[in-house]
Structure formats: C-alpha cells, structure tokens
Amino acid sequence: MTTEKILITGALGQIGTELTNRLVEIHGAENVVASGLDRWQKNLTSAAYYERMDVSNTQLVRQVIKDYEITTVYHLASLLSGTSEKQPLFAWKLNIEPLLNFCEMAREGLISKIFWPSSIAVFGKGIPKENVGQDVVLNPTTVYGISKMAGEKWCEYYFDKHGVDVRSIRYPGLISWKTPAGGGTTDYAVEIFYEAIEEKKYKSYITENTAMPMLYMDDAIEATLQLMAAPKEKLTVHTSYNLGGMTFTPKELAAEIKKEIPEFEISYEADFRQKIAESWPASIDDSIAKKDWDLNYTFDISEMTKDMLKNLRIKLKK
Numbered sequence: 001m002t003t004e005k006i007l008i009t010g011a012l013g014q015i016g017t018e019l020t021n022r023l024v025e026i027h028g029a030e031n032v033v034a035s036g037l038d039r040w041q042k043n044l045t046s047a048a049y050y051e052r053m054d055v056s057n058t059q060l061v062r063q064v065i066k067d068y069e070i071t072t073v074y075h076l077a078s079l080l081s082g083t084s085e086k087q088p089l090f091a092w093k094l095n096i097e098p099l100l101n102f103c104e105m106a107r108e109g110l111i112s113k114i115f116w117p118s119s120i121a122v123f124g125k126g127i128p129k130e131n132v133g134q135d136v137v138l139n140p141t142t143v144y145g146i147s148k149m150a151g152e153k154w155c156e157y158y159f160d161k162h163g164v165d166v167r168s169i170r171y172p173g174l175i176s177w178k179t180p181a182g183g184g185t186t187d188y189a190v191e192i193f194y195e196a197i198e199e200k201k202y203k204s205y206i207t208e209n210t211a212m213p214m215l216y217m218d219d220a221i222e223a224t225l226q227l228m229a230a231p232k233e234k235l236t237v238h239t240s241y242n243l244g245g246m247t248f249t250p251k252e253l254a255a256e257i258k259k260e261i262p263e264f265e266i267s268y269e270a271d272f273r274q275k276i277a278e279s280w281p282a283s284i285d286d287s288i289a290k291k292d293w294d295l296n297y298t299f300d301i302s303e304m305t306k307d308m309l310k311n312l313r314i315k316l317k318k
C-alpha cells in the first residue's frame with residue numbers, strides 16, 4: 001500500500017488531466033488531490049479531492065498541503081510559451097514564485113518530493129540544432145524559456161544546498177487527444193489532427209520544414225512516473241532531464257496524416273510562434289535519462305498519428 005499523498009497543481013491542464021488519472025490508477029483516488037483555477041464540477045477529475053486554488057496564494061497552498069498531509073507535489077501550473085510572451089512579467093512571477101514556495105516547503109520538511117516540468121525552451125539561440133546534449137550552455141530567448149532555465153537552476157540549488165528532492169524533465173512539445181493544447185508553440189501538432197478530421201485541411205503557423213522534438217502524451221506521462229519512482233541516488237541530473245521523444249516537421253506530420261486521410265491538405269502561414277520555434281532545437285539527446293532511470297518510448301510518428309486519429313474520431317463522433 002502506498003503512503004504517498006499527492007497534490008497536483010494545474011491538474012485541469014493538458015498534462016495535469018492525464019497525469020491525475022494515472023496517479024489515481026496507481027495510488028488510489030483517496031491519495032490524490034487535484035487543484036486548479038476552475039470551479040469544481042462533476043466529473044472534473046478522477047481524484048477524490050479537488051481544491052480550487054491559485055498557486056500564487058502561498059498561504060492557501062500551505063494550508064492545503066497541511067490539511068491533506070501531502071507528501072508529493074506535481075507542480076504543473078504555469079503560463080506556456082505563447083501566452084508568456086504576451087504577459088512577460090506575470091509569466092515570470094507565476095512560473096517561478098510558486099516553485100520556490102514548494103522548494104521552501106520541502107526544505108522545511110513539510111513535503112518530501114516535488115516534480116516540476118521544464119521545457120526544451122531553455123535551450124535558445126546559438127545552440128546546435130541536432131541531438132542537443134544535456135549540458136549545453138542554455139541561452140533562452142523567450143520569457144518562458146528564461147523562467148524555465150531559472151527554475152531549473154533553483155531546483156539544482158535546493159538539491160545542492162538543502163537536499164530537496166525535486167525532479168524535472170525538459171518536456172518537448174506534447175501531443176494528446178484528450179485535452180486541447182494550452183497556448184504552446186507546438187500546439188499545431190495537436191490542432192492539425194482536429195482539423196484533419198473536421199475540415200480535411202489545416203493552415204500551419206509553423207513553416208513546413210521546421211523540425212521540433214515532440215512526445216506523445218502517453219510516453220510523457222510514463223516518463224514522468226518513471227522518473228518519480230527512480231531511486232534518488234540513481235539521479236545525476238538535478239536541473240532537468242533532457243527528453244527527446246521524436247522529431248518531425250509539419251510537412252512530415254501532414255504526410256503521415258495523408259496516409260490515413262488521403263484528401264487532407266496542409267498550407268502554411270507563419271505567425272509569432274515561428275520565431276520561438278526557430279530558437280528551439282530540432283532533436284534532443286536523452287541518453288542520460290535512458291541510463292539513469294530507464295527512459296523508453298512506445299510511440300513513433302506513425303503510431304502516434306494512427307492513435308490520435310482513432311481516438312479523436314471517437315471523441316468528435318466522426
């Protein structure tokens with residue numbers, strides 16, 4: 001039997017929704033507290049408890065941690081890359097301060113383990129495009145990337161100085177059929193499937209040959225759980241682990257979709273997110289995660305495309 005009591009922030013978001021369901025499967029609904037900005041509604045989450053909570057409200061967060069005797073926090077609430085550029089100062093505050101509060105609570109012994117996601121947005125300008133290593137110099141050019149880089153350094157600081165067990169993954173773009181994307185640069189790779197089914201065409205805001213690393217949600221969730229289950233002494237990266245997933249361009253993804261929907265057509269009209277995408281790597285070296293905690297993937301581009309279309313057709317009743 002588990003003794004972990006889990007709090008998830010941002011539990012109603014793209015990752016949170018699916019991670020919450022998996023944590024409930026593993027630990028039982030009674031041991032999982034979901035939290036988010038929205039009001040509680042029936043069937044909102046599979047967790048037994050839901051707290052409507054702004055993560056910036058330090059006092060309330062502490063109270064919730066104490067009330068439920070939380071041991072482990074999956075802190076997912078943040079402003080994503082596209083939205084952060086529109087509200088830079090707010091994004092900085094939201095993406096950093098609550099993380100520090102959780103690290104402080106761990107330092108005080110109130111909680112024992114934290115998961116906090118970083119992003120491939122930390123890499124930035126001047127970094128080699130292909131097979132980007134764990135320890136390259138980070139040079140983010142976006143508010144989101146800067147906040148993730150700083151967050152990573154804070155995680156390492158709290159581990160080094162105070163032994164805080166905070167674990168992190170640099171997620172690439174995540175693709176899922178269950179929940180819509182939340183304002184990230186890689187959202188095109190989710191939207192394209194909806195429009196392929198409904199309209200048989202899609203206008204991509206990322207140009208045809210821009211490659212970005214992507215990961216199917218099932219693989220992202222399993223990787224997160226694997227990292228959190230790994231023995232602490234096996235972990236050698238205390239900033240955030242590289243995760244590569246798969247790499248493809250809008251053109252390559254469109255070709256995969258065309259195999260399943262032959263009449264599908266793609267067109268291109270770049271917007272502000274193209275510049276963000278250009279500052280990101282095309283592929284990532286995740287050999288350290290593979291070595292430290294046996295990271296592995298189930299989905300490639302073709303398996304993912306088939307699974308997305310199959311599930312979205314059911315969801316959209318098409």
Ligand SMILES: NC(=O)c1ccc[n+]([C@@H]2O[C@H](COP(=O)([O-])OP(=O)(O)OC[C@H]3O[C@@H](n4cnc5c(N)ncnc54)[C@H](O)[C@@H]3O)[C@@H](O)[C@H]2O)c1
Nearest residue numbers: 010012013014015054055076077078117119171173174182
């Ligand atoms: N989805 C991706 O492709 C991706 C890639 C890399 C990293 N990440 C990181 O993973 C985490 C989760 O991402 P996601 O895609 O699920 O994002 P999302 O935007 O879908 O979900 C984030 C959730 O946080 C909530 N939230 C926002 N402000 C809040 C606040 N003040 N208090 C409480 N809740 C608040 C939102 O309402 C939303 O439900 C984020 O830290 C993000 O930076 C995501």
